[in-house]
Amino acid sequence: MINIPNIQQLITKLKQGKTIIYPTESVFGLGCDPDCKIAIYNLLKIKKRSWKKGLILIAADYTQLIRYIDDSNLSKIQKERAFSTWPGPITWVFPARINNCSHWLTGKFSSLAIRITCFEPIKHLCLEFGKPLVSTSANLSGYPPAKTLKEVYKQFGYKIPIMHKNVLGRPNPSEIRDVITGKLIRK
Template sequence: MIINSITEYSIKNLSMQLKKNRVIIYPTESVFGLGCNPDSESAIRTLLKIKRRSWKKGLILVAANYSQLLKYVDDRLLSDNQRLLVFSTWPGPVTWVFPARVGTPYWLTGQFSSIAVRVSDFKPIRYLCLDFGKPLVSTSANLSGYPPARTVIEVHNQFRYYNLPIMHHNVLGLPCPSEIRDVVSGRIIRK
């Protein structure tokens, strides 16, 4: 099965790398993302070290569907109206901050009791999450002080010394990273 320039082989290969707790680079709706297995503390530590990011900030998870996120979010704390609001934007490029389920690893939530999650409709992400069987960590692919990579050339320029597997596919082309909203308050955190 060929999906644009993504072959089933490349999805399977990247999924296998995720299962080996490797950090990968993949296209998102607006920029390239660094991703890894959200359940692997060692993979998260590697990702944070590469990005030079503090664990305290927390991380975003991106998924193919809502059921992939239920292990990490405390859905029981939401009203029907809050769920309807979230589902009116998904799948799509809106990230929601949910109350985290008890037991969600600190390396995902950072210093917070919440977790940022998104269900994407971008096929490269969806197919990768479906093959992997769970969500991916999603943080912009850039080193501290550099802008997020929007092309494969920019990815290579910033990460050439890290030997990371890359999905060679264009980003969707949205001008800005995903909007971030708080599901409990409805407040927009990032436009």
């Protein structure tokens, strides 16, 4: 029998440094506490992903991201570029606040990818947790991202706690753009 955790059980797992799986706008995501290096390390190990690539933080609102990014040198136009798409499925790469941001999050970069979600289940999860979540697609490296619970179980089995909600239904993972240049990084 599958144990279907409620939101408080998922929060408890996050606070214990565990990885969880949750639906996003287009695919299921693997997530953990962005302030727990062991949790990030384990998430990368589960996914079989190199730390060098960096990760995304997904949040309920901008205030949850302030401690991880440095927006002090961004112009009003650069900030408006990102804010005009949020909340929503666009991920923006911001300069990282290096003192507060582990290399496990940024990878080999001095920047951090961030997104403010409009998807209520994740927004609620971030608000209840009190901070953003690490967000990377739920798939083993080299495999397609899981879009259904069946695909999640096929790739990861039944050991990782899962938020049992459907993905929002967008056809592709979030677009990624650079906040400084506006350049498209991933379509």
